[in-house]
Amino acid sequence: MKRHEALFSLLIACALGSTAACAQGMDIVGSRVQQHANAVLALMSYSAVPDLTSSSLSISNQANGDPSVRMSQLGGGFTVSKRLPLYLEGAIAYSRYDPVFVASNGTESRSLPARWNSLSGTAGIGWDFPITPELAFRPIFNFSLGKVASDLQIARAYLGHVTDRQIDFLDGGSLNAYGLGGAVMLDWEHYRENYEVDVELRYSDIELRSFGGSSAAVEGSASARTANVWARWRAPTGLHAFDRPLRYVLEFSHSRYLGSQADVLGFDRLTTLGTGLELDTSGHDVFITRVRAVLRYVFGNNVSGVSLGLAVSF
Secondary structure, eight states: OOTTEEEEEEEEEEOOOOOOOOBTTBEESTTOHHHHHHHHHHHHHHHHSOOHHHHTOOOOOGGGTOOEEEEEEEEEEEEOOSSSOEEEEEEEEEEEEEOEEEEEOSSOEEEEEEEEEEEEEEEEEEEOEESSSSEEEEEEEEEEEEEEEEEEOSOHHHHTTOOOHHHHHHTTOEEEEEEEEEEEEEEEEEEOSSOEEEEEEEEEEEEEEEESTTTTTSOOEEEEEEEEEEEEEEEEEEEEETTEEEEEEEEEEEEEEOSTHHHHSSOSEEEEEEEEEEEEOTTSSOSOOEEEEEEEEEEETTEEEEEEEEEEEO
């Protein structure tokens, strides 16, 4: 994410999952609610780390009956100026995790759909230390805050007078989560009249922990550790729009997941290839100076998908 830039990505994913259980007069099978609570925070860790690769993730595996995941993210980052090299970044994300729990009393079983919704935000503050006129070293402090709310979509008659605390969490419970950590980045900006090249190398480490809410019943934790390389090439197409050259954009990103993200969706790395167009509106008296649309193809261990990313620069 570059200077005065905001990024919006919509991603729809399907996660590998397993089953647990609850219902009137029935027992939890395998005590897997705790594992799903950790999985929800692990999914939140994708949003906690600013990462183009996972923010454009699109995976589908519903044929196997796996729980579905839907996430959308709005974020951006910028350096104030060369004279004041203060770097600020932020992102807000929403996700929906739909595991299916199984209730059993030993003779019969029922599938109970549960929907867990999470809203999270991450802020970062850093400082650019110039190595060369085009290369900067950037340490960043990150703080995350999020909430996971559970909504068990099943008739009250199914629950009856069951008082298991894990069932209480499924039926309208919540987890509040916070994360502390940081990142280190190398940022290379090579700008010429006929083309522009941006390259970033970043390692992020944020620990997420639950607090408050219904965490006395079910607690969660996750580690968000990601190593990422990102590159973008921009050059004029030869066409003009808004009295400025219309640019084409080529992007590459590769992420290696070293924390809880490596387990929850069944892969530990993703690669993104993107191409798109960029409008330069700086020739007109408008607040937005650039608008960019990029179509991306994402692939990794046994997964692949596509997404459309929209970005604006100020």
